Amino acid sequence: MRGKPTKTLRGLTWKHDRGLAPLLATSQRFSEHHPDVAIQWETRSLQEFGEASIQTVAECYDLVVIDHPFMGEVAHEKCFLSLDQHFTHAQLEELKRDSVGPSYVSYCFEDHLWALPIDAAAQVAGYRADLLQANGFKVPQTWDEVLELATFRRGFVTPALLPLDSLMCFFTMCANLGEPPFTENGKVVSRDIGEQVLERLRFLAEHAADGALSANPIAIWERMSSSDDVAYCPLAFGYSTYARSGYRVKLISFGAIPSSGRGPKGATLGGAGLAISEKCEHRDVALEYAFWVAGKECQRTLYVESGGQPASKTAWLDPPANELTNGYFSATLPVMENAWLRPRFAGFERFQLAALTTIGEFLRSERSCRETLTQLDEHWQRMSVVKNEL
Numbered sequence: 001m002r003g004k005p006t007k008t009l010r011g012l013t014w015k016h017d018r019g020l021a022p023l024l025a026t027s028q029r030f031s032e033h034h035p036d037v038a039i040q041w042e043t044r045s046l047q048e049f050g051e052a053s054i055q056t057v058a059e060c061y062d063l064v065v066i067d068h069p070f071m072g073e074v075a076h077e078k079c080f081l082s083l084d085q086h087f088t089h090a091q092l093e094e095l096k097r098d099s100v101g102p103s104y105v106s107y108c109f110e111d112h113l114w115a116l117p118i119d120a121a122a123q124v125a126g127y128r129a130d131l132l133q134a135n136g137f138k139v140p141q142t143w144d145e146v147l148e149l150a151t152f153r154r155g156f157v158t159p160a161l162l163p164l165d166s167l168m169c170f171f172t173m174c175a176n177l178g179e180p181p182f183t184e185n186g187k188v189v190s191r192d193i194g195e196q197v198l199e200r201l202r203f204l205a206e207h208a209a210d211g212a213l214s215a216n217p218i219a220i221w222e223r224m225s226s227s228d229d230v231a232y233c234p235l236a237f238g239y240s241t242y243a244r245s246g247y248r249v250k251l252i253s254f255g256a257i258p259s260s261g262r263g264p265k266g267a268t269l270g271g272a273g274l275a276i277s278e279k280c281e282h283r284d285v286a287l288e289y290a291f292w293v294a295g296k297e298c299q300r301t302l303y304v305e306s307g308g309q310p311a312s313k314t315a316w317l318d319p320p321a322n323e324l325t326n327g328y329f330s331a332t333l334p335v336m337e338n339a340w341l342r343p344r345f346a347g348f349e350r351f352q353l354a355a356l357t358t359i360g361e362f363l364r365s366e367r368s369c370r371e372t373l374t375q376l377d378e379h380w381q382r383m384s385v386v387k388n389e390l
Contacts, residue, residue, distance in 0.1 A: 005031070005038035007282045009289070011063035015043040016218060018119070018241045019065060019272070022308030026293050029302060037285050039063070046216060055079050062280040063290070065272045066115050068106035069352070072345040075110045080275040082112035086287050098296050100313040101336035107273045109344055115273025116294040117311035118303070122267040122339040123172050124238035124332045128224055129253045131231035139232075143173075143258045146234045147203060155209030155229050160220045160236035162213070163360030166201065167352065168268045169235045170359055173197040175266025175340040176257065182343060188355075188380050194373045198362060204234070205363045213363060225250045234258050237270045238335075240309045243328040255331045269339040271311060351383040 011027075013019045020043055027039035042061075044052070057064055058079035066074070074080050084092060092113065096104045103117040127139055135156075140146045150157035159169055171181050179193045188194070205212065209230055215223070217236035224230045225248035235257060242252040256264035274293060276286045292298055299312035304321045315321050316329040316336070342348070355376055362372040 006036045007038070007285055009037070009039045009062040009280070009282060009286055010060070011039055011041045011065070012057060012061040013041055013043055013065040014272070015045045016239075016241075017307050018239055018309050019043065022303045022306045023065070023293075025302055025306035026298060027289075030289050030292065034285070037282075037289075039289065046218075058275075058277040059279060062277050062282070062286055064275045064277065065118070066275045067272060068115075068269070069342050069344050069348055071107060071109040071114050072343075072348060074114045074275070075112065076346040079278050080114055081278060081280070081283070081287075082114060083116060083276070083287075083290075084113045086283075087291060091291065095294055098312050098314055100311055100316050100333070101339045102269055102341045103271055103273075103311045103336075106269060106271070106341055106344070115275040116290050117271065118274045118294050118299070119272040119309050120311040120316075120336060121237050121239075121270035121272075121309060122332075122335050123168060123235045123257060123270070124254050124267065124335050125232070125234050125257050126221060126224065126236065126238070126242070126252045126254050127232045128228070128230075128250060130250075131228060135231070137231075139255060140234070140258055141256075143176075143200065143234075143260055146232075146258045147200065149232060150204060150207040154207055156207075157204065157232045157234065158208040158212050158215075158220065158223075158230045159204055159234055160212075160215050160217045161201075161205055161208060161363065162216045162219075163356040163363075164352070165216055165236065166205075166213075166359045166363055167356040168237075169201060170197055171340065171342070172235055172257065172266055172268045173200060173260075175268075176262065177260045177266075178262055180266060180340050182380070186377065186381055186384070188373070188376045191370075191373060194376075195369045198369045198372060201359075202363060213360070221252060222248070224252050235267075238309075238328070238332055240325045240328040241307060243325045244307075245326065251326065253326065253331075254328050256335050263338070264335045265338040266340045267335045267338070269341050271309075273311075347383050351379055354379040 100120045103120045107115040174189045221242045225242050274290045296312040296314040299310035300315035300318045322330050358375045
């Protein structure tokens, strides 16, 4: 007879099946092998995740699913375990070699590893193959083809343009044009590239479906999988969940982002890592669970089978995983391998908050291209001063 658990871990993840389902499944399996352990998961919306302070979250939870742009703040606050001090070099090298794209290195900051990659994502393109075919279109491969397709009818092409996601689109499109943001001293991007990208974004917003300016990726994928008004989304963080037969009424296919002549390069990296609080009472159990979940065997089997989007390249190349998701992983792997990694210093999140407001105002026609780029540079210069002071 199974005894009552004597060790309980509290975990926090984001509110979506992709974020919660694999953690519930892996926690149950872990507890079956460790009857004295119970892992309880809670969820918050993506917005709530961004609003809560890292320190507050670390004080309340043992396990936290976290985004890599917070790594600078995590390193500064030291409220999570530096995992390189708890695993062997050989263990971490194995995870690093098997990591898809820059997922592993995204959680490294100031010579320490602050989270284990368990979920990998980048901005990708999603489309309804049936709607494109019914209207005589092929999947766009270049940005010129995307802009042309957008003129077919309003809403047929719709990106996720919530202000934060508009900023991510801006980053991606700059990098895809051959100029990753923040490479020019004191500037977010050059005027020429910046204006070209902003004009593209404005064109897409003008031809997008109603509500696009308040839609995050989940909202776009939900809309595409439940109605027929949007046929193609050129940029939004990928969710393999919607590529699974039967998950929603309509099936979404996914592929590479449009190219500006250099291939599927520069997509802004997303994904999530699993961090362990410094205040965790049962560290040995938390460490064992985290390493097992991040390992390729769990990632390619239970994790992906229960609805997860693994960070293991072995899982992304695994035929059963691709069969389960109608080829999502193999189709978007080139995007992941060429993804662009945002800065992660403490304070970068404050830059993002200021910058997304500026981009949102631009897309609402409240400021010009030139004004927008000037203000983005001013935000960046202020954050550079903060960075140097930390």
